[in-house]
Amino acid sequence: MYSGRTSAIAAGLCGALFVGYCIYFDRKRRSDPSFRSRLRERRKQQKMDQERAGLPKLPDLKDAEAVQKFFLEEIQLGEELLAQGEFEACVDHLSSAISVCGQPQQLLQVLQQTLPPPVFQMLLTRLPAVSQRIVSAQSLSEEDIE
Template identity: 40%
Template sequence: MEYLTFRNIGLACGVGFLGYCVYFDHKRRSHPTYKERVKARRELERTQQETEDDIVLPPASDKRALEKFFVTEVEKGEELIQAGDYDRAVKHLSYAVVLCPQPQELLRYMKESLPPQAYVKLVKYLEIANEKVNEAFKKSSLAEEDVE
């Protein structure tokens, strides 16, 4: 008999807690500024991720810095692939491919080792990365000419 009482009390507490959760979730979602706050939070998260993904290229004249940048971008890309974040991984790997002395060989290796969806994204992002690298190198070469 005691077992049924404890079971009933536990069941009542569970139902009460579930009702509490549903009630306050409804109250939260029906608040007049709920949608605005959600949009603002998502926008903030998106801008933080975009600024976080900005990649700073080393000067084109510094070969050691370019080699180090290449290695770090490959490492970051591999870490992000393992974490399942293909979009950010593709950005890092595309910069590595653009700065690689033999990009065709690296692309062949990546085609074999990357998941298919990541490789497709990588190929699409290569053009953007190439443009950004060319722009950055043009700016750095113009800055070096101004200094001299």
């Protein structure tokens, strides 16, 4: 009976120590004078890496006109690359267009009917990664640092 109670107390104490450890080092990290500048540098580096990777630069998702222009450009580039037989690049551009599209399910139905089945499968496998990139780019563009 005492061993169960002792184990519970020990586990609670270890949990409290771990939480205290996390709080202490989080405060220490945030109070570091160079923390914010390092964070900004890391975000700039991620943005530059994204541009170097050849991925299209995403528009401001709050600007409907910019999103529409981006969407049409990506669809056009995807169609041109498909006609040239460059399926990987085609899928990159089409998945970027789908990720900013207002009605992606309808666009996917149209693409399923028009694209060759292997290319459509590549598109379906690529969509989650592109969607994640959109979400991370949107969070990086917001410059609010806690």
